Amino acid sequence: MRTLSTFFWRRPYWYLALLLVPPLLWFGTVYLGSLLALLWQSFYSIDDFTAQVVREPTLATYRQLVTQPANVDVVVRTATMAIAVTLACAIIALPIATYMARYAHGRVKAFFYVGVMLPMWTSYLVKVYAWRQLLAKEGIIAWFFSKLGLAGVLDAALAMPAIGGPSLSSSYLGMFLVFVYMWLPFMILPMAAALERVPASLLQASADLGARPAQTFRNVVLPLAVPGIAAGSVFTFSLTLGDYIIPSVVGAPGYFIGMMVYVQQGTAGNIPLAAAFSVVPIVLIFVYLSIARRFGAFDAL
Amino acid sequence: MRSRARYRPDRPSWLIRGGAFAGLAFMHIPVLIIILYAFTTEDRTYQFPPPGLTLRWFHAAFARSDIWQSLSLSLAVAACATTLALILGTLAAFALARSRFTGKDALTVLFVLPIALPGIITGIALLAAMKLGGIDASFLTIVAGHATFCLVIVYNNVVARLRRLPASWVEASMDLGASGSQTLRYVLLPQVATAFLAGGMLAFALSFDEIIVTIFTAGKERTLPIWFFNELFRPRDRPVTNVVAVIVMAVTLVPIVLAYYLTRPDDEHETSR
Numbered sequence: 001m002r003t004l005s006t007f008f009w010r011r012p013y014w015y016l017a018l019l020l021v022p023p024l025l026w027f028g029t030v031y032l033g034s035l036l037a038l039l040w041q042s043f044y045s046i047d048d049f050t051a052q053v054v055r056e057p058t059l060a061t062y063r064q065l066v067t068q069p070a071n072v073d074v075v076v077r078t079a080t081m082a083i084a085v086t087l088a089c090a091i092i093a094l095p096i097a098t099y100m101a102r103y104a105h106g107r108v109k110a111f112f113y114v115g116v117m118l119p120m121w122t123s124y125l126v127k128v129y130a131w132r133q134l135l136a137k138e139g140i141i142a143w144f145f146s147k148l149g150l151a152g153v154l155d156a157a158l159a160m161p162a163i164g165g166p167s168l169s170s171s172y173l174g175m176f177l178v179f180v181y182m183w184l185p186f187m188i189l190p191m192a193a194a195l196e197r198v199p200a201s202l203l204q205a206s207a208d209l210g211a212r213p214a215q216t217f218r219n220v221v222l223p224l225a226v227p228g229i230a231a232g233s234v235f236t237f238s239l240t241l242g243d244y245i246i247p248s249v250v251g252a253p254g255y256f257i258g259m260m261v262y263v264q265q266g267t268a269g270n271i272p273l274a275a276a277f278s279v280v281p282i283v284l285i286f287v288y289l290s291i292a293r294r295f296g297a298f299d300a301l
Numbered sequence: 302m303r304s305r306a307r308y309r310p311d312r313p314s315w316l317i318r319g320g321a322f323a324g325l326a327f328m329h330i331p332v333l334i335i336i337l338y339a340f341t342t343e344d345r346t347y348q349f350p351p352p353g354l355t356l357r358w359f360h361a362a363f364a365r366s367d368i369w370q371s372l373s374l375s376l377a378v379a380a381c382a383t384t385l386a387l388i389l390g391t392l393a394a395f396a397l398a399r400s401r402f403t404g405k406d407a408l409t410v411l412f413v414l415p416i417a418l419p420g421i422i423t424g425i426a427l428l429a430a431m432k433l434g435g436i437d438a439s440f441l442t443i444v445a446g447h448a449t450f451c452l453v454i455v456y457n458n459v460v461a462r463l464r465r466l467p468a469s470w471v472e473a474s475m476d477l478g479a480s481g482s483q484t485l486r487y488v489l490l491p492q493v494a495t496a497f498l499a500g501g502m503l504a505f506a507l508s509f510d511e512i513i514v515t516i517f518t519a520g521k522e523r524t525l526p527i528w529f530f531n532e533l534f535r536p537r538d539r540p541v542t543n544v545v546a547v548i549v550m551a552v553t554l555v556p557i558v559l560a561y562y563l564t565r566p567d568d569e570h571e572t573s574r
């Protein structure tokens with residue numbers, strides 16, 4: 001045993017190899033292998049007449065993806081939703097993150113951290129299911145609005161073109177609410193972590209130099225929180241792009257990228273198009289990551 | 302003349318305080334509502350407020366064999382995936398925590414890819430590979446899919462702990478004459494144990510609750526989340542679904558709360574996914 005450990009101490013690369021081979025073998029075959037298989041299949045195409053997959057490398061599927069307006073619509077719709085959700089999450093998260101990072105102490109602070117993490121880790125499906133009930137026509141949100149005598153406001157919001165619909169549970173507005181709810185903790189936590197790191201002396205200096213609290217917040221705190229916001233936005237953006245459960249459980253009839261992937265591989269049996277569609281979020285996320293990186297997202301993770 | 306309020310770091314404006322508490326309420330109300338609905342006497346609509354409260358649906362849910370089957374399948378999958386992830390994730394963490402070699406950065410990125418990319422990509426990729434390789438969906442394919450992202454969770458937890466462990470401890474142990482295995486047993490493992498356990502708990506909870514990848518790799522098998530998902534589109538037994546929702550929440554929350562307390566003393570707010 002002792003000679004064995006001395007052997008590895010002297011030859012660290014052998015030790016490393018011994019540790020790394022099992023996880024890499026697993027990861028390389030199961031995960032990377034699958035990703036490559038996916039990428040490979042996106043270069044196949046489907047025969048329009050026989051509906052069989054033609055196993056010859058071609059760009060036809062990608063051409064179909066970028067030239068058919070319906071497919072482009074799906075990508076644009078998903079990206080728009082992802083950006084809107086990210087912005088809304090950032091706005092809602094800001095007071096929470098600020099309060100828990102800068103003002104709350106002791107028990108209140110612990111209460112806030114647990115309070116943000118519990119819903120984050122609560123079963124995903126249960127949360128979606130809960131929202132389906134909340135948004136239903138006779139559900140609690142409609143009840144709440146009518147109790148307040150504001151039923152007209154809700155109807156007016158639902159009557160709006162593009163985002164409205166027959167009820168909250170079948171409109172983009174409702175879907176947007178659900179997305180914001182689901183990913184909010186993923187924005188709050190990195191943002192709070194970034195705000196925790198703002199030195200108190202900077203705030204005092206700002207106050208001493210005559211800035212009002214709002215000015216200090218805008219000119220000192222906010223710029224320092226940007227890396228945290230960027231880090232959080234990576235999660236909200238990426239999670240919205242790939243989700244297919246929420247758009248199929250709550251929401252308007254228009255397709256989203258995730259649903260497109262799901263439907264194409266399933267009922268439509270068009271694995272090549274599904275594969276090509278799933279490359280879209282990968283590309284979008286890498287573009288987004290490179291932007292977020294400039295704002296210091298990786299320093300705040 | 303406008304009075305110039307001095308910046309008081311201990312006194313938030315009402316806007317921040319109000320926004321913070323309202324936001325926290327927003328995050329909890331849906332979950333509380335679902336718990337309330339599990340006890341409602343109304344079984345057809347989502348009527349609010351519930352006309353009455355009952356425990357009837359819990360009896361109904363416990364009598365359903367399909368729920369028990371799905372529950373035990375989910376527990377079995379989570380146990381297998383977690384075990385696999387604990388072994389592989391810990392090995393990877395020990396290898397990558399301190400070492401330096403060419404290609405290490407690429408490996409580090411590789412090991413977070415399954416949670417950085419949307420779950421649907423993992424799902425469709427596994428399906429594409431299964432189709433190419435002629436592998437049928439089964440219990441094993443579900444476990445393989447889950448182990449992939451569970452591994453990342455374990456790896457993240459253990460690697461974070463190892464990086465915080467001062468390198469001098471290992472050197473001191475060796476200098477004092479401990480062998481490699483003694484150092485591992487008396488210095489490294491006691492330090493890593495809680496992170497290892499916490500990673501395992503989170504992985505278990507995540508696997509138990511997973512739907513996005515599972516749909517692609519499950520074939521005809523029905524884990525509890527798949528059972529639940531199907532119910533969403535065929536709302537026949539809505540009250541029973543509500544009860545299952547509460548059960549799922551309870552099963553996932555227990556390991557998560559445990560993991561939180563296991564990692565709390567030194568890395569308080571870092572149980573990130």
